[in-house]
Amino acid sequence: MKILGFAVGPLQANAYLAICEETRRCALVDPGAEAERLLAAAANQGAQIDSILLTHAHLDHIGGVAAAKRETGVPIYLHTADAELYRAAPIQARGFGLQLEEQPEPDRELEDGQILEVGEGKLEVRHTPGHSPGHVCLVGDGFALVGDCVFAGSIGRTDLPGGDYRTLMDSINEKLLTLPDETTLYSGHGPETTVGRERRTNPFLTGVF
Numbered sequence: 001m002k003i004l005g006f007a008v009g010p011l012q013a014n015a016y017l018a019i020c021e022e023t024r025r026c027a028l029v030d031p032g033a034e035a036e037r038l039l040a041a042a043a044n045q046g047a048q049i050d051s052i053l054l055t056h057a058h059l060d061h062i063g064g065v066a067a068a069k070r071e072t073g074v075p076i077y078l079h080t081a082d083a084e085l086y087r088a089a090p091i092q093a094r095g096f097g098l099q100l101e102e103q104p105e106p107d108r109e110l111e112d113g114q115i116l117e118v119g120e121g122k123l124e125v126r127h128t129p130g131h132s133p134g135h136v137c138l139v140g141d142g143f144a145l146v147g148d149c150v151f152a153g154s155i156g157r158t159d160l161p162g163g164d165y166r167t168l169m170d171s172i173n174e175k176l177l178t179l180p181d182e183t184t185l186y187s188g189h190g191p192e193t194t195v196g197r198e199r200r201t202n203p204f205l206t207g208v209f
Contacts, residue, residue, distance in 0.1 A: 001018055001020055001021065001121040002045075003017070003186055004017040004041065005192070006034070006041065007189075008034040008037070008038070009033030009060055009064075011060035012189065013033075013060040013061050013189060014030065015029065015034075016030065017045065017049075018053075018118055018121070018138075019042075020120050022119060023120055024045070024048060025047070025048055025118055026048060026118065026119075027049070027050065027052075027116070027118045029145050030053075030188060031052060031061075031064035034064060035064035035067035036067070039068065049072050050118065051075055051116070052069065053077045053123075053138060054077060054078045054082075054110075055147025055149075056082050057089060057134065058089070058132060059090075059096070063089075063093075063100055066103055076108070077109070078109070079127065079135070081132075082133060085133075086103060089103060090102060090103075110127075112125060113125065121141070122140065124139040125137075126138075126139055128146075128171035128172070129167050130156065130164055130167040131148045131158065132148075132160070132163065133162040135148070135156075137175060139183075142184060143183060143186060144176065146186065146187055147188045149171060149187075150172050150202070151187045151193070152192070153193075154202070155202070155204045156188075169204075172205065173205075177195060177199055181195050183195045
């Protein structure tokens with residue numbers, strides 16, 4: 001599966017296209033803004049978007065959902081534990097001096113252990129709360145789309161509503177660090193990294209903090 005990342009919106013969150021190279025079917029992951037740009041990128045790849053997958057419901061990761069839904073009509077997937085955050089996102093946006101339109105209701109639920117098909121590729125849903133109650137990571141063959149769970153050299157915030165530091169650390173240790181060291185991690189902000197690199201050098205995971 002081919003993963004293309006795009007830093008979008010004023011908070012520069014990473015949106016991703018997960019494209020099955022055999023069938024050109026595609027999942028749009030965390031369209032935080034600039035939906036038109038993301039859809040154009042998919043078209044340039046000859047890819048057909050079949051779903052909108054949300055790792056979590058913070059405003060910088062869902063701001064382009066409504067526009068993407070209008071243009072594609074594809075189902076939106078979200079873990080139910082983030083439903084309240086999802087609906088409250090326009091209010092959250094105002095607190096940051098931003099505007100966000102009301103989001104369309106999610107069409108389908110994400111659940112721990114669920115397998116999503118993207119063409120001939122598969123993504124395993126792993127519930128990874130801590131940054132938000134319904135945060136999930138999407139694990140494919142040799143990679144994982146990890147949202148704001150872990151970053152290159154850091155971890156997700158836990159001071160926002162529904163966040164919890166101990167829960168986040170448990171999620172990282174149990175659901176991500178159990179992956180092979182060579183697994184590429186595509187985070188919600190910043191550059192990609194690997195499980196092994198974070199295990200060895202991330203100060204939050206090595207006990208420096």
